[in-house]
Amino acid sequence: MQRYTIRRILQQTYLSDQQTHRCLLSAFPSALLGGPRAAAGQRSKSSLPDVRERTLIAVKPDGVQRRLVGQVIQRFEQRGFKLVGLKMLQVSEDLLSQHYCELRTKPFYPRLLHYMTSGPVVAMVWEGHKVVQASRAMVGHTNPAEAQAGTVRGDFSFHVSRNVVHASDSLEGAQREIQLWFKGKELLNWDCCDQSSTCDV
Ligand code: DAT
Ligand code: MG
Secondary structure, X not given: OHHHHHHHHHHHHHHHHHHHHHHHHHOOOHHHHOHHHHHOOOOOOOOOXXXXXXXXXXXXXXXXXXXXXXXXXXXXXXXOOEEEEEEEEOOOHHHHHHHOHHHOOOOOHHXXXXXXXXXXXXXXXXXXXXXXXXXXXXXXXXXXXHOOEOEHHHHHOOOHHHOOEEEOOOHHHHHHHHHHHOOHHHOOOOOOOOHHHHOOO
């Protein structure tokens, strides 16, 4: 009888953990989190468990106007990251108010909205090992005056109100922003033929 009760408790605990896990996962469609392998909880062939981490990178209107899109893409390609989503769009104030929800009360927010809606933006999703952290380093300090040479902002801009590019600042932020900017079907899962040189270390 006791053994039966313990088994029931264990079964219930296990089931409720599974349900919680499923519920948490369902909040983030698999395509946005990192493709089918990640969703299925399988490790890729790589010895690195998180090569399918994703982040949102956007070339802002000043970057598009100055024809810097190619240079931004080139830096991410050279680093070995994989492009899984790309589109050019005129961003709406509604999307921006969600994207920059933490900045809505800042005095510069109206100018930020004006700047971000002044022309097209090129939004991208890049995938790879620690891509969120690496891309923040590649993009550089928010204020280009403090950004190091070699970073996108350090090389191409000098004022915080015209800092060329956006990069998600955390894993959670990246997941939220990718869902905001892209539909699941706009992101592609594909295998790079050079994966063994860039990821399988
Ligand atoms: P980041 O873009 O580096 O993540 P953030 O999230 O703090 O920086 O701010 C979002 C954008 O808002 C930033 O890229 C440019 C603009 N911004 C931030 N601080 C500003 C300021 N003091 N004056 C004008 N624009 C600012
Ligand atoms: Mg930010």
